[in-house]
Amino acid sequence: MLGLGVNSEGWFMAPVITVEHLQKSYGHMVAVEDLSFEVEEGEIFGILGPNGAGKTTTVECVQGLRRADNGRIRVLGLDPTTEVAELRQRIGAQLQDSALPGRLKVAESLELFAAFARNRVDSDQLLTRWKLQEQRDQAFDTLSGGQRQRLFLALAFVNSPELVFLDELTQGLDPQARRATWDLIREIRRDGTTVVLVTHFMDEAEQLCDRVAVVDDGRVIAIDTPQGLIDGLGLSSVVRFTTSEPDLGWLEKLDVVESLTRNGETIEVRGTGPVLALVASELVAHGIAPLDLRIDRPTVEDAFLVLTGRRMRG
Amino acid sequence: MITIRGFLAMTRAEFRLFRREPFSIVFVLVFPLMMMLLLSAVLGNDQADAQDVANGMLVWRGVTPASYYAAASVAVIIAALGLMTLPTNLAGYRERGILRRLRASSVSVWVLVSAQLTLAMVTFVAGALIMGLVASLAYDTLVPKDLIGVMVAFVFGTAAFGALGLLLASVVRTSRSAQGIGLLLFLTMWLISGTAPPRAMLPSGLRDLGGVLPLTPLVTAVQDPWFGLGWSTTSLAILTAYTFAAGIPALWLFGRD
Ligand SMILES: Nc1ncnc2c1ncn2[C@@H]1O[C@H](COP(=O)(O)OP(=O)(O)O)[C@@H](O)[C@H]1O
Ligand SMILES: [Mg+2]
Numbered sequence: 001m002l003g004l005g006v007n008s009e010g011w012f013m014a015p016v017i018t019v020e021h022l023q024k025s026y027g028h029m030v031a032v033e034d035l036s037f038e039v040e041e042g043e044i045f046g047i048l049g050p051n052g053a054g055k056t057t058t059v060e061c062v063q064g065l066r067r068a069d070n071g072r073i074r075v076l077g078l079d080p081t082t083e084v085a086e087l088r089q090r091i092g093a094q095l096q097d098s099a100l101p102g103r104l105k106v107a108e109s110l111e112l113f114a115a116f117a118r119n120r121v122d123s124d125q126l127l128t129r130w131k132l133q134e135q136r137d138q139a140f141d142t143l144s145g146g147q148r149q150r151l152f153l154a155l156a157f158v159n160s161p162e163l164v165f166l167d168e169l170t171q172g173l174d175p176q177a178r179r180a181t182w183d184l185i186r187e188i189r190r191d192g193t194t195v196v197l198v199t200h201f202m203d204e205a206e207q208l209c210d211r212v213a214v215v216d217d218g219r220v221i222a223i224d225t226p227q228g229l230i231d232g233l234g235l236s237s238v239v240r241f242t243t244s245e246p247d248l249g250w251l252e253k254l255d256v257v258e259s260l261t262r263n264g265e266t267i268e269v270r271g272t273g274p275v276l277a278l279v280a281s282e283l284v285a286h287g288i289a290p291l292d293l294r295i296d297r298p299t300v301e302d303a304f305l306v307l308t309g310r311r312m313r314g
Numbered sequence: 315m316i317t318i319r320g321f322l323a324m325t326r327a328e329f330r331l332f333r334r335e336p337f338s339i340v341f342v343l344v345f346p347l348m349m350m351l352l353l354s355a356v357l358g359n360d361q362a363d364a365q366d367v368a369n370g371m372l373v374w375r376g377v378t379p380a381s382y383y384a385a386a387s388v389a390v391i392i393a394a395l396g397l398m399t400l401p402t403n404l405a406g407y408r409e410r411g412i413l414r415r416l417r418a419s420s421v422s423v424w425v426l427v428s429a430q431l432t433l434a435m436v437t438f439v440a441g442a443l444i445m446g447l448v449a450s451l452a453y454d455t456l457v458p459k460d461l462i463g464v465m466v467a468f469v470f471g472t473a474a475f476g477a478l479g480l481l482l483a484s485v486v487r488t489s490r491s492a493q494g495i496g497l498l499l500f501l502t503m504w505l506i507s508g509t510a511p512p513r514a515m516l517p518s519g520l521r522d523l524g525g526v527l528p529l530t531p532l533v534t535a536v537q538d539p540w541f542g543l544g545w546s547t548t549s550l551a552i553l554t555a556y557t558f559a560a561g562i563p564a565l566w567l568f569g570r571d
Contacts, residue, residue, distance in 0.1 A: 065418060088420040098415035101407075103334040104327060115323030116316060116420040139334075155419060 014077065016041050016163055016194050017062060022071035024057050031057040033218035035071075039163075044185065044195040046209030046226075048202065048300070054218040055198045056096050059165050062196075063093055076163060089118045092161035094152045096168045096198070102141035106132055106151055109140065110158060117159035129184070130154040145172040153184070164188070167198040182208050202301040212300070216308050226300050233306050235298035239269040239279050241290035250286065254278055320421065324429040332433055342394040343441045347448060350387035353510070354380040354453055373514040377541050380453030384445060385540040386509045389471060389532045391441045393503060395434045396475025398496040401482040403430055404568075406489035423569060431476055438472070456541065463539025467546075470553040471532040477561035478528065484567035503529040528556045 017039035024032040032054040039045040047055045060066040062073055064080030064087055073080055078087045100109050110123040127133050130150040135143060143151065149172065156164050166185070170178040185208060189195055199205055205212045206226045214222045214229070222229055236258055242265045252260050256278050257271040269279055276295040283290065332339070357379040374382045404427070407413045413423060449455040458464045479496075486492045504510055506524035513521050513530070524530050531549035538546040 063418060065414060085420070088418070093418040095411070095414060095418055098411035098418075100412060100415060101327075101331050103331050108327060108330065112323050112327045113419050113421070116320040116425075118316065152415075155415075158419070 014074075015039055016076060017045075017196070018072070018074045019058070019062060020072040022058060022061060022073065023069045024054075024061055024066065025069055031218060032061070032068075035215070035218065035220055037213045037220055037223055039194060039196060040211075041194055042189065042192060043210040044189050044197055044208055046205040046212035047196065047198045047215055048205040048209075048212050048304075049200065049215035051200055053200075053215045055200075055215055056167055058215070059167060059196060059198055063091060063165055064088070065093075065095075089159060090162050092156035092159060092164035092193075094149075094156040094164070094166045094169065096171070098152070100140040100151075103139045105137050105139055106143070107136040109151065110154060113155050113158045119160040121158055121160050123158075126154040126157060129157075146174070146177045149173060149181070153181070157188075161193065163194045163196070165196045165198070169197060169199065170201065170204060178204070202299060202304065206300045214304060214307060221307050222303075229300060229303040230298045233298075233303055234272060235302050235306065236270045236272050237275055237298060238296045239271065239276055239293070240267065240296070241283075241293040242266050243283075243288055243290055245286075245288055251279060251282060254282060316420075317422075317425070320425050321428055324421070324425050325432050328429045328433045329436075332437075339399065339437055342391065342399055342437070343444070345394065346387040346390040346441070347445055349390070349504075349510070350380075350383045350445065350449060351452065353383050354449075373512050375512075375537060375541060375543075377456055378453070380449060381456040381541070382512065382537070383509075384449035384453075384455040385458075385537045386533050387449075388442045388445050389467075389529065389536045390504060390509050391438055391445070392468065392471045392475050392532065393529050394500055395438060396472070396479040397482070397500040397503075398493065399437075400430060400434060400476065400479035401486070401492040401496050402489050404480070404483035405486050405492035408483070409488050427480065427568070431472075434476070435472060438468070442468075458540045459542035460539035460545075463545050464536055467532065467535035467539065467550070470535060470550050470557070474528050474532065474553040474556040474560070477557045477559075477564055480568055481560040481564035484564050503527050508533050528553060 015038040017037075019038070020036050022032050022035040023030075035054070035058055037045075037047075047058065049055050057066065061068040062075055062080060064075075064084035067081055075087055076090055078090075080087055104112070107123060107127065110126055114120040114123060127136055130153055132147065132150055132154060135147055135151075138147075140148070140151070149169070153166070153169075156166070169185070170181055173181060182204070185195060185197070197204070197209060209226060211223065211225055212229065213220050222232075224232060244265055248260060248262075248267065251257060251269060254271070254275075256273045256275045257269055259270045261268045261270075269275065271279070276293075280293060283293070407416075407426065413426070416426060417423060446455075446457075450457070482492055482496060482499075486495060503524075506516060506520045507513075507527060507529035508516075508524065509529065513524065516524065531546070531552040534546045535549035535553065538544055538549070
C-alpha cells in the first residue's frame with residue numbers, strides 16, 4: 001500500500017501519522033536509529049518494545065515535544081516542528097513522566113488545561129468518564145497512582161483531540177484498573193479518536209491494538225496486527241493433555257502436528273493451524289476423552305522472542 | 315483570546331497554589347524586613363554627621379540609617395524574589411515534568427513564566443507596603459519624594475532580576491540546586507551592595523565588586539528618587555544591560571526541551 005486508505009465515503013485519505021526514517025540522539029547516545037511507520041485514521045496503533053527501545057523519544061518527536069535529528073514526520077497533515085501550535089490543539093497527550101503542581105486540585109487542573117483548548121470538553125463530563133468525581137477537590141499530591149493516571153487521561157482529552165498519544169498508559173495500575181482502562185480506550189476509539197498506544201506490556205498490545213509496531217534498539221522490526229505478527233512467524237501452539245494410552249503414533253501422522261513429546265502421562269503436541277480441533281476429534285475417534293485437554297496459543301511475547309532472539313526486559 | 319484566557323487561568327492557579335503554601339515566601343519577605351529593623355536598631359537613627367563622609371561619599375547618603383535601609387530593603391525584596399523564588403519554582407516545574415505536561419497541552423512556558431512574574435510582583439507590592447509601613451511607624455522614615463522615579467526603578471529592577479532568575483532556572487537541573495545557587499548569589503549581593511553595611515564602609519575591593527553586581531544599581535536607582543536626589547540614569551542603564559545580558563540567553567535556553 002502507498003499509505004493511502006479509503007474511508008467510509010470512498011475518498012482516498014492520507015494516514016493520520018507518517019514517520020519516515022526518524023533519527024534522534026541524545027549526545028552520543030542513539031535513541032532512535034531509523035524508524036518509519038504510518039497510523040491510519042480510527043485505529044489503535046501500538047508501539048511495543050522493551051524499556052529503552054526509543055518509544056517515548058519517537059512519540060515525543062511526533063508530538064513536537066522534541067526535535068528529530070533527521071527524518072520526515074507528518075501528523076494530521078502538519079509538521080510537528082513548524083506547526084506545533086496548531087498540532088497541539090488537535091492532539092491529546094498522556095506523557096510517560098510528568099506531574100502537576102502538588103497542591104493543584106483535580107477539578108482545578110482540568111479547568112486550567114481547558115483554558116488553553118480551542119474545543120474544550122466540559123470538565124464534569126471528563127470527571128465522570130474517568131471516574132474522578134470523588135477526587136475532584138483532592139490535590140494532585142494526595143492522589144493514588146491509578147487516580148493520577150486517570151487524571152492524565154482526562155487531561156489528554158480536554159481539547160477534544162482527533163488523535164491521542166498514550167505513553168505507558170497502565171503503568172503502576174493493578175490488574176483490575178488496567179482492564180477498566182482498556183475498556184475506556186476502546187470506548188474512545190468507538191467515538192472516532194485515533195489512538196497511539198506506547199507500551200512495553202505485550203498483553204496490553206495484544207488486547208487493545210489493531211496494529212502493532214514492534215520496536216527494538218531504535219528500529220521497527222515488524223508491523224502487523226497482533227495476530228498477524230504471530231501467524232506470520234508460523235509460531236506453533238501447544239496442545240496438552242494426560243492419558244495412560246501408550247501408543248499415540250497416529251496423532252503424529254496428522255498434518256497439523258509438528259511434534260509430540262511425552263513426559264509420563266503428560267502429552268504435549270506442537271502444531272499450527274486448527275491443531276486443537278483435529279487432535280481432539282482424533283482422540284475421540286480413538287476412544288480417548290481427556291478431561292484436561294487444553295491449548296496454549298502463541299502470544300505476542302513469543303513473537304517478540306523470535307523476532308529479537310531474546311525476552312523482553314522489564 | 316486563548317492566550318489571555320490561558321494567562322488568567324494560569325495566574326489564578328498560581329495564586330491558589332501560593333495561598334495553599336504561603337510559607338514558601340516567608341524568607342523573601344521576612345529576611346529584608348528583619349534586616350531593615352535590625353540594622354536600623356544597631357546603627358541608630360541619627361542624621362549622618364559631616365564626619366561620616368568617607369571617600370567623598372555620605373555614609374547614609376544624607377538621610378537617617380532607617381530611611382536608608384527602608385529604601386534599600388525594598389530593593390532587596392526584588393532581588394530575593396528574582397534570585398530565589400522564581401528560579402526555585404521554575405526549576406521545580408521543569409524537574410518534576412510539569413513543564414512538559416503543560417507544553418504538551420498547548421500551554422506555552424511563557425504563560426507560566428508570566429503568571430509566576432505576576433505573582434512575584436503582587437508579593438513584592440505587598441512586601442514593599444509592609445516594609446514602608448513598619449519603617450515609618452517604627453522609625454518615622456522618609457516617604458518617597460519622587461514616587462514615579464521609585465516605581466520606574468522597581469520596573470527596571472524587576473526586569474533585571476526576573477531575567478537573572480529565569481537564566482538561573484534555565485541552567486540548573488533541579489529545584490534544590492536553583493535554591494542553593496540562588497541563596498548564595500542573593501547573600502553575596504546583599505552583603506556587598508550597600509544593603510547590609512553601607513557601601514562607604516566597605517573596603518574598596520569589595521565595594522568595586524559590589525558595584526558591578528546588579529543589586530547595587532537597583533539600590534541606587536530606588537534610593538535616589540526616594541531621597542529626592544533625582545533619577546540615577548546610570549543605574550537604570552546598568553539594570554537594562556543586565557536585563558538583556560541575562561534575558562536573551564534565558565529566553566533561548568528556557569524554551570528549549
Ligand atoms: N532526555 C534524555 N537524555 C539522554 N538520554 C535519554 C533521554 N531520554 C531518553 N534517553 C535514552 O534514550 C533511549 C531511549 O529512551 P526512550 O525513548 O525513553 O525509550 P522507551 O520509551 O522505549 O523506554 C534510552 O536508552 C534512554 O536512556
Ligand atoms: Mg518510554
